[in-house]
Amino acid sequence: MRTQKSRYFEIVAVLFTAVGKFIIFDGLQKQFWFIITASIFWLGYIVYYLLNDRDLLIRWGFRKEGFRESLRLILPIAVIAVFLFFTYGFLTRRIILSWHIFPSLLLYPFWGIAQQFIILALIAGNLDEMDAFRLPKFLIILITALLFCLVHFPNYYLMGSTFILALVYTAAYLKHRNLWVLGILHGWLGSFFYFFVLGKDAWLKFIHSI
Secondary structure (H helix, E strand, O other), X not given: OOOHHHHHHHHHHHHHHHHHHHHHHHHOOOHHHHHHHHHHHHHHHHHHXXXXXXXXXHHHOOOXXXXXXXXXXXXXXXXXXXXXXXXXXXXXXXXXXXXXXXXXXXXXXXXXXXXXXXXXXXXXXHHHHOXXXXXXXXXXXXXXXXXXXXXXXXXXXXXXXXXXXXXXXXXXXXXXXXXXXXXXXXXXXXXXXXXXXXXXXHHHHHHHOO
């Protein structure tokens, strides 16, 4: 059963993941190894509760309830965002049109689900369920968005976009508690952002970091 110590462990594990991102992902440019290691760790954590407390997985947002509601809320925003990404990339001539976007769209959602689990279930969700104190929803949304923004430092394009994305995502999560839609769309939006706005081939960058 999940205890208060489990919550503290999650907070520490999230902090270590963030530090690892700055050292391994950004500093050493080993994106492949960071993503694989972090994904295995957090997948193992989810599997542990799958075997011991499936109700917790549902409370975290691994459920079918809220899927349609989240999709109706987020999909129009995502479509508009992709259109703006494409327009910006076309006007600035940064856009990359390559078949590499397809494996990125296929695999990135897995990492997107892992990221949304960490930022939404373990940060926003824990803040929303704290017994010692109660924070208003708008403050939880703001704190979560700021943390998600800061972890993308020093890329200011990503910091700005992830802050806005996290504001919408956290509000949707606290209302509908579904991680599937948010994680999948995060992966797709991230792929289009890299190829269209940053002008970077995310797939090649991922493969070359092995």
